[in-house]
Amino acid sequence: xxxxxxxxxxxxxxxxxxxxxxxxxxxxxxxxxxxxxxxxxxxxxxxxxxxxxxxxxxxxxxxxxxxxxxxxxxxxxxxxxxxxxxxxxxxxxxxxxxxxxxxxxxxxxxxxxxxxxxxxxxxxxxxxxxxxxxxxxxxxxxxxxxxxxxxxxxxxxxxxxxxxxxxxxxxxxxxxxxxxxxxxxxxxxxxxxxxxxxxxxxxxxxxxxxxxxxxxxxxxxxxxxxxxxxxxxxxxxxxxxxxxxxxxxxxxxxxxxxxxxxxxxxxxxxxxxxxxxxxxxxxxxxxxxxxxxxxxxxxxxxxxxxxxxxxxxxxxxxxxxxxxxxxxxxxxxxxxxxxxxxxxxxxxxxxxxxxxxxxxxxxxxxxxxxxxxxxxxxxxxxxxxxxxxxxxxxxxxxxxxxxxxxxxxxxxxxxxxxxxxxxxxxxxxxxxxxxxxxxxxxxxxxxxxxxxxxxxxxxxxxxxxxxxxxxxxxxxxxxxxxxxxxxxxxxxxxxxxxxxxxxxxxxxxxxxxxxxxxxxxxxxxxxxxxxxxxxxxxxxxxxxxxxxxxxxxxxxxxxxxxxxxxxxxxxxxxxxxxxxxxxxxxxxxxxxxxxxxxxxxxxxxxxxxxxxxxxxxxxxxxxxxxxxxxxxxxxxxxxxxxxxxxxxxxxxxxxxxxxxxxxxxxxxxxxxxxxxxxxxxxxxxxxxxxxxxxxxxxxxxxxxxxxxxxxxxxxxxxxxxxxxxxxxxxxxxxxxxxxxxxxxxx
Numbered sequence: 001x002x003x004x005x006x007x008x009x010x011x012x013x014x015x016x017x018x019x020x021x022x023x024x025x026x027x028x029x030x031x032x033x034x035x036x037x038x039x040x041x042x043x044x045x046x047x048x049x050x051x052x053x054x055x056x057x058x059x060x061x062x063x064x065x066x067x068x069x070x071x072x073x074x075x076x077x078x079x080x081x082x083x084x085x086x087x088x089x090x091x092x093x094x095x096x097x098x099x100x101x102x103x104x105x106x107x108x109x110x111x112x113x114x115x116x117x118x119x120x121x122x123x124x125x126x127x128x129x130x131x132x133x134x135x136x137x138x139x140x141x142x143x144x145x146x147x148x149x150x151x152x153x154x155x156x157x158x159x160x161x162x163x164x165x166x167x168x169x170x171x172x173x174x175x176x177x178x179x180x181x182x183x184x185x186x187x188x189x190x191x192x193x194x195x196x197x198x199x200x201x202x203x204x205x206x207x208x209x210x211x212x213x214x215x216x217x218x219x220x221x222x223x224x225x226x227x228x229x230x231x232x233x234x235x236x237x238x239x240x241x242x243x244x245x246x247x248x249x250x251x252x253x254x255x256x257x258x259x260x261x262x263x264x265x266x267x268x269x270x271x272x273x274x275x276x277x278x279x280x281x282x283x284x285x286x287x288x289x290x291x292x293x294x295x296x297x298x299x300x301x302x303x304x305x306x307x308x309x310x311x312x313x314x315x316x317x318x319x320x321x322x323x324x325x326x327x328x329x330x331x332x333x334x335x336x337x338x339x340x341x342x343x344x345x346x347x348x349x350x351x352x353x354x355x356x357x358x359x360x361x362x363x364x365x366x367x368x369x370x371x372x373x374x375x376x377x378x379x380x381x382x383x384x385x386x387x388x389x390x391x392x393x394x395x396x397x398x399x400x401x402x403x404x405x406x407x408x409x410x411x412x413x414x415x416x417x418x419x420x421x422x423x424x425x426x427x428x429x430x431x432x433x434x435x436x437x438x439x440x441x442x443x444x445x446x447x448x449x450x451x452x453x454x455x456x457x458x459x460x461x462x463x464x465x466x467x468x469x470x471x472x473x474x475x476x477x478x479x480x481x482x483x484x485x486x487x488x489x490x491x492x493x494x495x496x497x498x499x500x501x502x503x504x505x506x507x508x509x510x511x512x513x514x515x516x517x518x519x520x521x522x523x524x525x526x527x528x529x530x531x532x533x534x535x536x537x538x539x540x541x542x543x544x545x546x547x548x549x550x551x552x553x554x555x556x557x558x559x560x561x562x563x564x565x566x567x568x569x570x571x572x573x574x575x576x577x578x579x580x581x582x583x584x585x586x587x588x589x590x591x592x593x594x595x596x597x598x599x600x601x602x603x604x605x606x607x608x609x610x611x612x613x614x615x616x617x618x619x620x621x622x623x624x625x626x627x628x629x630x631x632x633x634x635x636x637x638x639x640x641x642x643x644x645x646x647x648x649x650x651x652x653x654x655x656x657x658x659x660x661x662x663x664x665x666x667x668x669x670x671x672x673x674x675x676x677x678x679x680x681x682x683x684x685x686x687x688x689x690x691x692x693x694x695x696x697x698x699x700x701x702x703x704x705x706x707x708x709x710x711x712x713x714x715x716x717x718x719x720x721x722x723x724x725x726x727x728x729x730x731x732x733x734x735x736x737x738x739x740x741x742x743x744x745x746x
Contacts, residue, residue: 333367643705
């Protein structure tokens with residue numbers, strides 16, 4: 001099928017507004033009489049609240065509202081498990097938890113009021129290690145967990161464990177007995193922040209009649225509406241969420257954050273309230289990627305066949321689990337403990353654990369970078385123990401069509417081998433390297449995530465220009481450009497003749513939120529259906545204009561033709577409008593389950609290690625992707641490179657460092673992310689296979705680039721210097737001490 005607009009590089013349709021400073025973000029929203037909201041946060045990691053006195057704060061000039069947990073109903077909020085109070089009630093569970101809130105005429109007055117609030121605490125024993133938190137006698141973070149709404153009791157009752165997931169196949173013990181070699185390793189990863197430029201922000205206006213208008217840096221407006229209605233007991237028809245641009249998401253902008261307390265401040269003050277988190281608050285109280293402890297034990301034959309595996313995947317959720325959706329509020333990444341390999345006997349157990357740390361949430365491919373770092377590092381160590389080449393060992397054990405993944409879902413059209421071999425060829429795998437230089441592999445895959453309903457409306461103006469109406473916010477991925485290209489392809493007009501208009505929660509009854517690499521598939525299909533319906537409607541009108549039957553008229557290159565005569569697309573739109581301003585078509589598309597077609601990624605890192613200092617330099621990164629039809633090569637490559645750079649940050653430097661629950665990297669001056677000088681040459685290889693679930697057989701790409709990067713770098717370090725660092729990030733200090741210890745990698 002020859003495509004004209006789809007597959008051609010197209011500039012972002014919102015680019016000019018962004019560059020020109022016209023794009024509206026939440027912090028840009030200003031309403032008459034608006035107040036500023038701020039929160040007082042706990043100085044303790046775990047403490048009982050004995051007394052709060054707000055008398056002095058209420059007397060500060062300009063202060064219009066002061067609230068504590070005692071002033072609010074006992075509502076708890078959460079995407080699934082509702083465990084988070086709007087303001088702390090009874091006790092605090094992590095340092096920087098919200099204890100009180102104020103709304104004032106300006107930030108100075110708000111901050112002065114916060115400084116005058118008196119709080120008396122009684123410190124309680126705290127727990128920070130997720131493994132120790134599961135042991136009998138560990139301090140409990142949530143004594144009342146079974147009473148929370150949304151709580152589903154795990155199959156086993158353990159201290160501080162709110163979720164357990166099990167995936168099994170075959171007979172693991174029999175598999176270990178069959179193995180010639182059994183090896184076990186434990187890996188650890190730390191907290192990492194999404195580092196979006198725009199911090200969480202919200203504006204709420206509660207009218208005298210009880211109507212609630214919300215603007216928020218949240219990618220899920222319909223989720224905000226439904227959760228606020230249910231959890232704060234507000235009639236749903238009174239809530240309107242206005243969709244604004246989101247200044248970066250990467251998974252971190254899907255939760256309620258300060259929206260509930262901003263609502264209460266506006267309700268009490270009778271005026272609109274704006275709250276914008278500082279980056280100190282983002283790093284100390286945001287929703288970073290979970291730290292993890294992952295143990296993997298494998299049994300292998302001497303010929304390299306993997307016959308058994310057991311794995312414990314422990315995700316440290318911090319003080320709350322409210323940022324995670326799903327009936328079981330844990331991260332799905334634990335299923336990747338078997339990687340891309342055929343393992344007939346396995347048992348995986350994944351835990352969600354409470355500790356007295358920063359509450360954690362979603363970050364690009366949630367749970368997968370942690371698990372794949374462990375799995376792919378373990379894979380190299382298995383190959384090393386058997387004296388096998390890491391590439392050959394992987395090729396021997398790769399999954400194929402029809403293989404059932406943990407959880408029972410079969411995969412189809414598996415392109416893992418082709419993708420891995422393409423990466424190896426590009427990297428020059430097997431060629432001799434200079435001393436201190438090595439190559440490392442990381443392999444994984446990703447399905448389109450989640451299910452739901454997407455809506456789109458296409459309006460054709462009398463001049464032939466089109467408008468796509470969607471409630472999907474711009475989170476920086478170029479989605480609106482892709483939607484325009486899809487419509488342009490169907491209607492054979494230039495994408496430049498199409499613009500996107502953003503609706504709100506009044507525009508549609510419901511809609512999908514970006515996340516899980518699903519929006520191109522879901523919203524793209526909704527636009528595709530709307531465009532096809534519009535084409536059919538216009539074809540009938542064109543046929544009447546041409547004196548032909550509709551089946552005899554075709555649309556191509558912006559003209560309807562019966563083979564003898566033609567009429568321009570714009571002329572048909574003018575006739576269709578009938579003088580009433582245009583014609584509109586609205587369509588929905590629902591996804592009920594994940595496609596069996598996954599998108600595979602293979603990354604190879606080339607590193608050089610200075611054995612005297614431990615400094616490691618990534619000299620080159622090769623990333624090979626199994627892709628379907630690429631709708632926009634510019635944004636597609638941007639997703640690949642953006643994810644890969646985030647993966648390098650996770651591998652080498654990014655970590656929210658904590659000490660006894662206190663965040664030490666509380667500013668961007670301390671929390672390092674890759675700068676241009678840190679980025680090596682990046683080589684991309686695309687293995688094209690138009691079999692994806694998206695429009696025109698597109699496959700997902702948004703999360704694939706970040707998944708296997710850390711594993712590839714860790715494996716390259718071992719190849720270059722003969723040392724294995726088992727925890728992220730792979731800093732020079734860790735490498736130095738590993739080199740000086742002279743302990744060979746096991």
